[in-house]
Amino acid sequence: MKEAARMNGKTAVCFDVNQTLVQQGLSFEQSFRGVWQDYTARWLQEQTPSQETLWAAYITRWQQRKKARTTFKQLDELQQQCLREALLELGVPISTGLARSFMEELRRQQVGAKTLMPRTPEILEKLSQTHRLAIISNSPRSEVLLMLGRFGLTGYFPEERIFTASRPAEKKPASSLFRSALQALGVPPRQAVMVGNSWKHDVCGAVKAGMDAVWLNPGVHPTAAGARTVSEQRLGKRRVVLIRELGQLTDLFP
Structure with missing residues (x-):
């Protein structure tokens, strides 16, 4: 992987849940x-x-x-x-x-009806050794807690690091959840990154809050270099790294 694609200098990684850490089975x-x-x-x-x-x-x-x-x-x-x-x-x-x-x-x-994305526990275990992990989700808090408990992920995400909207106006891509997470984690925006599958909610919301983002998009067409190619672009002043599978995430962090 190109060194330029790595997320250097990050101390916190925030995750969406649905279609990021877990795959949705029923709408x-x-x-x-x-x-x-x-x-x-x-x-x-x-x-x-x-x-x-x-x-x-x-x-x-x-x-x-x-x-x-x-x-x-x-x-x-x-x-x-x-x-x-x-x-x-x-x-x-x-x-x-x-x-x-x-x-x-x-x-x-x-x-x-949900299932874990491949390698999710392995990825979280590795990242948790060097980064503070958090959840920023539009799903109701009760659903997030149920999912984390069912899949044995509560150890990576204590309740004080789970940020969900209390009313519709707070839902991503509004920046309020991102700012609440940054404040609770005690990190400036440039030291945190958001990982999610939604360009509108996760990527654009994070960028508005001053954070870089990792966009998980399995549907993107692979390049000639292969399906695991990681690409990067700029959204304003912030970096957005595109990955096709969650397993690529550990390669982004030194």
């Missing part, structure tokens, strides 16, 4: 529909909204609430509220406890 919509089907399996069919009807009502509520940036609800609470409102709109009474258990089951199904 939120797939899990939502599946949980609703399980919940209503013993109900009289004519008394319950279909999966399509409930999903349409839920996502409409979610988009409305998401745009209302005055809300300070946790994302978990916001999802539960949208579910309750959607069901009430469709004439189905639902308790706060049922809405909470619905979303908890949805989260369990999503996490249960």
Whole structure:
């Protein structure tokens, strides 16, 4: 690897979770529909909204609430509220406890369908010897904690180094999560790097906060030099290194 591609002088590495450390098995919509089907399996069919009807009502509520940036609800609470409102709109009474258990089951199904990216524990173990590691994720905190626990990664990411949005306006690519992470880690932006699969959320968000980034993009076409080629570009004043698989990450750090 060219020396220029290495991330020298970094003391902290921040990671996205979904499609970066773990591979997604079920989308939120797939899990939502599946949980609703399980919940209503013993109900009289004519008394319950279909999966399509409930999903349409839920996502409409979610988009409305998401745009209302005055809300300070946790994302978990916001999802539960949208579910309750959607069901009430469709004439189905639902308790706060049922809405909470619905979303908890949805989260369990999503996490249960995920798998680790190849070599993830090996990579984190090596990096943890020389760098402080953190999570910066748009996923609800409860989901992140479930994933890290399921895959045995909590030792690399103590709770005080897990940064998730408490409201929609804080989600990446907004710089607030990145700045919170930098402050908690006690490092200036140029000593930290963000690793993620989303150009918009991870790369652009990190650059806005003054950080360099590593963009994990398995879909990029390999060059004549081979599929494992690492490339680099500039985004403003910051560096963005492109990798095709997570295993290439350890080659970037001395």
